[in-house]
């Protein structure tokens with residue numbers, strides 16, 4: 331068919347890599363030779379890369395790299411990624427129902443620890459307690475990480491705290507915004523939520539098969555991208571910063587921070603994070619009400635212990651809380 335381009339994606343990826351790392355414009359002849367392409371086919375592959383929003387400057391039969399799109403594709407995520415394990419296998423989608431559901435299927439197929447699933451959009455993004463996680467296309471980070479820790483299942487809840495700390499670190503490093511960790515699963519900017527974590531465990535006879543850690547970050551959402559009922563309670567990094575944030579760089583930073591903290595957590599729980607937990611805890615010192623199953627408890631937050639439990643001073647003494655939904659009273 332006239333006008334039809336035949337593109338080999340791995341070839342396009344290799345061409346992109348060569349052009350990207352080159353310090354100077356790369357001659358077409360060199361690229362054709364390297365990939366055994368005709369000049370027409372090289373042209374088609376470059377046009378394909380331009381369609382994928384890569385900015386390439388073509389002059390005098392040479393091509394030069396200018397910029398990459400802020401898309402959560404495996405190529406972009408892995409380019410410049412400094413981790414050893416996290417994200418080394420990456421399954422990226424334009425749209426999925428839920429990255430956590432997809433990751434659970436992959437986990438059953440025995441993919442290695444550190445495999446991640448990302449999507450530009452989720453059509454059935456899930457939050458905690460059966461809630462919906464709104465996941466509009468191209469604005470947020472929707473990520474699931476597959477972990478296979480050798481520790482027992484009762485240590486899995488600490489992973490949510492750890493993930494929250496890594497998120498706070500990455501947001502602070504990338505934007506200088508004073509993000510805080512709200513026990514047990516949220517990240518706050520001021521009094522509004524900008525990220526949430528959904529940790530799902532698969533275990534049998536006291537042994538973890540896999541943990542899926544799902545992370546949703548409101549990155550470049552404008553106010554109109556949130557449903558009406560969330561507009562006063564949720565925010566995005568862009569709203570707080572008044573400029574767009576690179577999702578790819580934020581994700582890379584998060585994966586690196588998570589990898590370091592996860593290694594430490596496997597050695598000694600949350601002990602080495604005590605200072606950070608104190609400094610970065612949104613709830614520390616606040617009066618709260620906590621719904622834990624059918625119980626409703628009120629008290630003042632005294633900290634988070636080394637297993638991730640909330641230390642609550644109640645009228646009847648100190649309580650250590652493993653899970654629950656917190657409402658701040660003052």
Ligand code: BTN
Nearest residue numbers: 428430455456457458526544546
């Ligand atoms: C919460 O705050 O309630 C947790 C939100 C977790 C949302 C993320 S987005 C990626 C992953 N896939 C999902 O379906 N949910 C998590």
